[in-house]
Amino acid sequence: MADILPYILSAFIGIGLAAASGFRVFLPMFAVSLASYMGWIPMSDNFQWLSGLPTLITTGIATLIEVLAYYIPVVDNFLDTLSIPLATIAGSVLFASQFMELGTFPQWALALIAGGGTAATIASGFAGTRAASTATTGGIGNNVVATTETAGAGLMSVLAIFLPVIGFILAIALLVVVIFFGRKIWRKMKAYNSESI
16 A cells, blocks of 8 residues: 555646646646745656746746736637647646656556546636636626636645645546536537527
């Protein structure tokens, strides 16, 4: 059991970070970069670039731009089309960064399935929520969605790094909620579109 405990903990951290990437692409990257730069979490040799000052500065600037851009009408919906593939990549990278002694193939296979899948599911759910908000409130409610996403990304990043078990449980709960409500929102949007035609 002691042999697999580090892998389980790494998986918890990775899933939590991937979930955070589903909310915002760059904020979790910035959190990991800051945590590794400060020495709070270790990084394997393949991911030492995440610990560097250039990555910390770049992800910090990208985070600020991304957060602010989601408050601009029309731009927020455009960013949703980019966020799902980017979140999948970010979630995969952040998940893979937590496994130091796993072979390359299993590391990236797990990263794409667990990390990328988690990030893509949450990103898709919130893209659907923003689309529903745009359709039903004319975009007025989009700022609430944007604020919720940013808060979610920050909270999930902190929990994943410092309280990974709680972060993991919350990530799984989020996935269940997003899948359940995502289906409901999708059905309502289809009904709304068919009525308006």
